[in-house]
Amino acid sequence: MMKIYLIRHGQTDWNIQGRIQGSHDIPLNETGLMQAQMLAEGMESKPVKKIFSSTLKRALATAEALRNRQQAEIIPMPQLIEMEFGKWEGLTWDEIEEKYPIEYRHWVLNPSEAAPPGGESQNQIIKRCMEVLHIIVEQTGGREDIAVVSHGATLAWLVSVMLGPDMQEESIIVENASITTVHYSPLTEIFTVLERNDTSHIKKGKLI
Template sequence: MKIYLIRHGQTDWNIQGKIQGTHDIPLNDTGRRQAGQLAEGMDSRLVSHIFSSPLSRAMETAKEISKRQGVEIGLLPQLKEVEFGKWEGLTWEEIQERYPKEFAHWQINPAVAAPPGGETRAEIISRCKWSINEILRVTGGREDAAVVSHGATVAYLVSCMVSDQDEETIIPGNASITTIYYNPLTEDFRLMENNDTSHLSH
């Protein structure tokens, strides 16, 4: 089966460089246009299932695919964006200025450190692995699926499936498609295409 990992379209906070995390920021006009172009790009990638984060920027994107392919959306709260706690709404520069000690600790040991009120790397990986197992359960590991989520979460999903991919180096672009092939016989995952945005008119 093929798993199409999709990042939502652009938001105003994306432009401003603000950490969105679990804040429910909607798509902007560009993001809505990107979602439509993404849905067209998915015409050659027909799916039997669509899974989405419940945050509106992901749901708006998923709905465009749903409308074109006639496939209902299944909500998976575990596909939400990484929770950054008190850092949400700030730029990376503002975070370093306001939380220098916490930021330094988080950079040095992200596996156990977390932003104030946010998630650790171990917690993120745990829910990403749960999401992958749930997707395989629902699809039987044989029916193609679109999975609409967020930049950091998509990166973690890829790194959980394809062990030689580092989540810190594979943050995908807005409205991008990353294709993973899953072999149900060997239970192996293979990265087929990473961060495809060829369907977008830049």
């Protein structure tokens, strides 16, 4: 049996501005760096042997803060980068709807097949998430507690893939530097969410 701690990276300036980051390599801001340290402290009671991380700077910096506390191995995984939004990256949702009204409506009505111009469809990111789960189970045997550091949309889809078709991605919220804990049984091959979107380790007063 294993526990998988799904961790979203700390805050970036684009998070504050409401801009779609996608595959853009946006670094953590000062608050995000503090959140990463608080996350690492909060994870001290949840030791892991491996940290599977997106290769984007904001995720790797979060993973490194955790690694420095636990001396765990970081395993970079390009499959864990954020969902790619193509030409929509750098824009807010209001700007996207204004500049790409036809493409945006098509994407909203048929997200599984449609994709932002130059970006990914939901079917494509689901395929990536399935690859991630296969690699993680293969490399751990389903018997090592691990952390997975990634991004909002990718983590939401990862949880959705874990729990099956009844779980909609839209209902899964993961805040910056949050921890979602999932149990996996190698005997039954069943994933169970134990705790979702935990941010209790973030000391709000220090971020003001």
